[in-house]
Amino acid sequence: MADPASYRPAQGEIPTAPGVYRFRDDAGRVIYVGKAKSLRPRLSSYFQDVSGLHQRTQQMVLTASSVDWTVVDTEVEALALEYSWIKEFDPRFNVKYRDDKSYPWLAVTVSEEFPRVTVMRGAQRKGVRYFGPYGHAWAIRDTVDTLLRVFPMRSCSQGVFRRAAAIGRPCLLGDIGKCAAPCVGRVSADEHRAIVDDFLAFMGGQTAGFTKRIEKRMREASDAEEFELAAKLRDDLAAMQRVLEKQTVVLGDGTDADVLGFVDDPLEVAVQIFSVRGGRIRGQRGWVADKTDEAPFSDLVQSALMTLYEDAIPSAIPRDVLVPTLPSDANIVTELLSERRGGPVTIRVPRRGDKRALMATVEQNAKESMVRHKMKRSSDLTARSLALEEIQEALGLPTAPLRIECYDISNLGETETVASMVVFEDGLPRKSEYRRFTIRHEGQSDVAAMHEVITRRFSQLLRAREGNDEDGPGIDPETGKPRRFAYTPALVVVDGGPPQVAAAKAAMSELGISDIALVGLAKRLEEVWMPNDPDPVIMPRTSEGLYLLQRIRDEAHRFAITHHRARRSKSMIDSVLDPVSGLGPTRRKALLKTFGSVKKLRQASAEEIATVPGIGPATAQSIVEALAAGESSPAVNTATGEILEDR
Numbered sequence: 001m002a003d004p005a006s007y008r009p010a011q012g013e014i015p016t017a018p019g020v021y022r023f024r025d026d027a028g029r030v031i032y033v034g035k036a037k038s039l040r041p042r043l044s045s046y047f048q049d050v051s052g053l054h055q056r057t058q059q060m061v062l063t064a065s066s067v068d069w070t071v072v073d074t075e076v077e078a079l080a081l082e083y084s085w086i087k088e089f090d091p092r093f094n095v096k097y098r099d100d101k102s103y104p105w106l107a108v109t110v111s112e113e114f115p116r117v118t119v120m121r122g123a124q125r126k127g128v129r130y131f132g133p134y135g136h137a138w139a140i141r142d143t144v145d146t147l148l149r150v151f152p153m154r155s156c157s158q159g160v161f162r163r164a165a166a167i168g169r170p171c172l173l174g175d176i177g178k179c180a181a182p183c184v185g186r187v188s189a190d191e192h193r194a195i196v197d198d199f200l201a202f203m204g205g206q207t208a209g210f211t212k213r214i215e216k217r218m219r220e221a222s223d224a225e226e227f228e229l230a231a232k233l234r235d236d237l238a239a240m241q242r243v244l245e246k247q248t249v250v251l252g253d254g255t256d257a258d259v260l261g262f263v264d265d266p267l268e269v270a271v272q273i274f275s276v277r278g279g280r281i282r283g284q285r286g287w288v289a290d291k292t293d294e295a296p297f298s299d300l301v302q303s304a305l306m307t308l309y310e311d312a313i314p315s316a317i318p319r320d321v322l323v324p325t326l327p328s329d330a331n332i333v334t335e336l337l338s339e340r341r342g343g344p345v346t347i348r349v350p351r352r353g354d355k356r357a358l359m360a361t362v363e364q365n366a367k368e369s370m371v372r373h374k375m376k377r378s379s380d381l382t383a384r385s386l387a388l389e390e391i392q393e394a395l396g397l398p399t400a401p402l403r404i405e406c407y408d409i410s411n412l413g414e415t416e417t418v419a420s421m422v423v424f425e426d427g428l429p430r431k432s433e434y435r436r437f438t439i440r441h442e443g444q445s446d447v448a449a450m451h452e453v454i455t456r457r458f459s460q461l462l463r464a465r466e467g468n469d470e471d472g473p474g475i476d477p478e479t480g481k482p483r484r485f486a487y488t489p490a491l492v493v494v495d496g497g498p499p500q501v502a503a504a505k506a507a508m509s510e511l512g513i514s515d516i517a518l519v520g521l522a523k524r525l526e527e528v529w530m531p532n533d534p535d536p537v538i539m540p541r542t543s544e545g546l547y548l549l550q551r552i553r554d555e556a557h558r559f560a561i562t563h564h565r566a567r568r569s570k571s572m573i574d575s576v577l578d579p580v581s582g583l584g585p586t587r588r589k590a591l592l593k594t595f596g597s598v599k600k601l602r603q604a605s606a607e608e609i610a611t612v613p614g615i616g617p618a619t620a621q622s623i624v625e626a627l628a629a630g631e632s633s634p635a636v637n638t639a640t641g642e643i644l645e646d647r
Contacts, residue, residue: 030089257320261362302327384427390545401491410560420560
C-alpha cells in the first residue's frame with residue numbers, strides 16, 4: 001500500500017474552482033471519483049492523518065498511488081461529469097446502486113412509420129416511449145395482450161412485418177383482431193398512428209375518456225340492436241377494467257412522480273422507486289448498495305437520483321420527485337434534471353396526505369428488499385460460518401450454535417396475545433420447525449407471556465427426552481430423527497432486554513434446564529443481554545454474527561405478527577357474524593379462508609359469498625345483511641368488548 005504523502009499534490013497546485021477528481025491505483029485504474037465546489041479544501045481533507053479517516057476512506061487513500069482532477073465552470077457540470085465518470089470507470093470505492101437484473105419496460109417505437117409495442121431492457125433510446133419499469137416481462141406481455149383487443153396496434157418484429165407484407169397475408173394477430181394489419185394495408189399509416197396515440201394516451205393515464213366513450217358506443221349499439229358489436233364493446237370495456245385494476249390509483253390528483261424510499265444500516269443502503277404516472281403506479285425498481293464511508297443520508301439520496309436519471313430520456317423524468325430527505329446539493333440536482341427534462345422538476349419531501357402515505361409504502365418495500373438481500377447473503381456458507389463463530393466467541397459458548405431458536409411476543413393491548421418460535425440451523429431458517437403459541441392467560445404482560453411460552457416449549461422437550469411425548473418417544477423409530485420438540489437448541493434468543501431474559505431464565509431454571517445458552521436482543525441499540533449480567537454484550541455493528549441475530553429476531557417478529565393478524569381477523573369475523581343463525585366455526589373459517597378479512601367480505605355480493613362451500617343463498621343473504629348492519633358500528637372483540645380495527 002502506498003503512503004498518501006508520496007503522491008500528495010502541493011497545496012498551491014490544487015485550484016479552488018469547482019471540479020471533479022479521480023484517485024488511481026498503481027496500475028492506473030480509477031478507484032474513486034468525487035466532485036467538489038472547491039477542489040483545494042476537498043482534496044486536502046484526504047491527506048490528513050490517516051488514522052482520523054473513516055475505515056473505507058482510509059483503505060482508499062492507502063490503495064491509491066495518484067490523484068488528478070478536471071476543472072469545470074459550474075457545480076452542475078461537476079455533478080454531471082462525476083456521475084458520467086462513475087459510470088465509465090466503475091470505481092470500486094464509490095457507492096454504486098446496482099441490481100442483478102435489467103428491468104423490462106413497455107416500449108412503443110413512436111419514431112417508426114408503423115410504431116410497435118414491445119418489451120425493452122437496458123438503456124433508453126430516443127424515439128421510443130417507455131412505461132414502467134415492470135418487475136417481470138410477463139406482466140408487460142399480459143397487459144399488452146389484454147389491451148390489443150381495444151387498441152389493435154402492431155406488436156410484431158420487423159422481420160415478421162416484412163414477411164407478411166411480402167406474401168400479402170397478415171399474421172395470426174391480424175386474423176383474430178388483435179392487430180389492425182397495416183402490413184397488408186388494412187389501415188393506412190395515419191389510421192394506425194391514431195390507434196397508437198390512443199394506446200399511449202391510455203397508458204399515460206387518460207383512461208376516463210376511453211371508458212366513457214366505449215360505454216356510450218355500447219349503449220348505442222344495443223339500442224340499434226347491433227348486439228354483436230355491443231358484445232365486443234362490452235368485452236373491450238372489461239379488458240380495460242382488468243388493466244386498470246392492476247394499476248392502483250395512489251394519488252387522486254393524477255400526479256406524475258417518482259417516489260424513493262430508503263433503508264440504510266452501517267454497511268449497506270437499500271432504495272426502492274415507485275413510478276407514478278397519472279396517479280397510478282406504473283412501475284417499480286430498486287437496488288442495494290454497499291456504503292463506502294460515513295456520508296450523510298442526503299448524499300445517499302443524491303447518488304440514487306443521479307443513478308436513476310443518468311441514462312433517462314426526457315420523457316422518463318417526471319415533474320415531481322418525492323424523497324425522504326433533500327439531496328445534499330438539491331438546487332444543483334434540480335437544475336440538472338430540469339435541463340435534461342426540458343421543463344421544471346421539483347424535488348421535495350412529502351409531509352402529509354396521500355403522498356406521505358405512499359412514501360411509507362415505498363419505504364416498507366425498501367425494508368423488505370433489505371431483508372431479502374440479507375437473507376440471500378446468509379446463504380453464503382463462508383459468511384454463515386463466520387457468523388456462528390463470532391456468536392460463539394462473543395457469548396463464550398463451548399461450540400458454535402448450530403441450532404438457534406428465537407421467541408417473540410405479539411399482542412393487542414392485553415388481548416389476543418400470541419408467541420412465535422423460529423428455528424435457524426447452520427445459519428438458515430428451518431421453517432418446518434417453526435411453531436406458534438396462543439398465550440393461555442389473557443391480560444399478562446410480555447414478560448409473563450415469555451415465561452409461559454418458554455415453560456411450555458421446554459416442558460415438551462423434557463417429555464420428549466423422557467419418551468412421554470404425546471407423539472411417542474423422542475426418537476422416531478422409522479426415521480431415527482427426533483420428533484417435534486425433541487430437538488435441543490444450542491442457543492435460545494428472546495426478543496427483548498433484561499426483563500424478558502430474566503423471565504426466560506426463570507422458566508428454564510424451574511424446569512431444571514441449565515445446559516442451553518440464553519440471550520436477549522434489544523431492538524433500540526441492538527444490545528445482546530445475557531442472564532444475570534448487568535452489562536450487555538456489544539457486538540460490532542458490522543459483524544456477521546450480529547447480522548445473523550438480527551435476521552433471526554426479525555423473522556420471529558414477522559412470524560408472530562402474521563399469526564396475530566390472523567387471530568384478529570377471526571375475532572372480527574366472529575363479532576360481525578354473531579347475528580347470523582346457524583353459522584358455526586367451520587363455515588366462519590371457510591369464509592375467512594376465502595375472503596381473508598372482514599373488509600373484503602363486506603365488498604362481496606351475496607352470489608359471491610354463496611360460492612363458499614357450505615354457504616347457501618339464504619345464509620349468504622343473511623351474511624350480507626349482518627355486514628351492512630354492522631358497518632355503522634365498529635367491530636368488537638366478543639370476549640373483551642374491545643373495539644377492533646378492520647384490516
